[in-house]
Amino acid sequence: MPDPTIRRLHPFDRRRIEARYRRLDPDSLRARFGGILGADGLTAHIDRLNREDALLFGAFPDARLRGLAELCRLPDSMPRACEAAFSVEPDWQNRGLGDALLSRVLAAAQNRGIRTLYMICLPENRRMQHLARKHEAELTLLPGEVAARLETP
Numbered sequence: 001m002p003d004p005t006i007r008r009l010h011p012f013d014r015r016r017i018e019a020r021y022r023r024l025d026p027d028s029l030r031a032r033f034g035g036i037l038g039a040d041g042l043t044a045h046i047d048r049l050n051r052e053d054a055l056l057f058g059a060f061p062d063a064r065l066r067g068l069a070e071l072c073r074l075p076d077s078m079p080r081a082c083e084a085a086f087s088v089e090p091d092w093q094n095r096g097l098g099d100a101l102l103s104r105v106l107a108a109a110q111n112r113g114i115r116t117l118y119m120i121c122l123p124e125n126r127r128m129q130h131l132a133r134k135h136e137a138e139l140t141l142l143p144g145e146v147a148a149r150l151e152t153p
């Protein structure tokens with residue numbers, strides 16, 4: 001697949017983001033949030049992203065938003081650190097969007113002076129762990145989750 005268009009998302013993209021979350025299947029929702037979030041939970045999550053001024057990036061391999069990366073500042077971290085999370089809708093998974101979004105998020109973090117990125121995934125989420133390792137993350141197995149730590153280039 002040719003390189004997908006990746007761009008920063010803004011508050012005016014909210015309806016796109018909500019629609020994209022609704023296209024995630026239960027397995028993807030569980031992989032992303034560690035459990036199934038209903039409509040209210042997803043609305044609350046998007047509200048929180050707006051409140052906390054998260055940096056959001058979208059992958060548009062066709063005309064629609066198919067993949068989303070969320071970058072949230074960890075409060076009081078010094079040097080500055082962020083948590084990153086990713087979700088790609090089912091029909092578009094395993095086609096390079098997650099990798100492209102992770103590269104973009106690493107570059108965005110570096111440009112903002114953020115040294116460290118953390119990502120959390122379920123232990124069975126081998127795909128996410130593979131992507132993290134591909135970007136030289138250090139992985140730690142914790143009870144019920146795997147934490148990945150990446151240093152920006």
Ligand SMILES: CC(C)(COP(=O)(O)OP(=O)(O)OC[C@H]1O[C@@H](n2cnc3c(N)ncnc32)[C@H](O)[C@@H]1OP(=O)(O)O)[C@@H](O)C(=O)NCCC(=O)NCCS
Nearest residue numbers: 028031032085086087088093094095096097098099126130
């Ligand atoms: C995890 C996720 C974000 C990855 O995005 P993606 O677009 O599917 O991933 P990509 O296609 O860019 O890359 C997948 C890589 O994993 C590899 N892979 C796929 N399945 C794998 C498996 N079971 N074990 C190990 N590696 C695997 C692919 O070969 C590819 O590697 P390569 O780039 O070296 O060829 C996406 O699948 C997703 O949204 N899953 C549900 C939500 C989720 O798990 N979020 C992560 C929690 S933050």
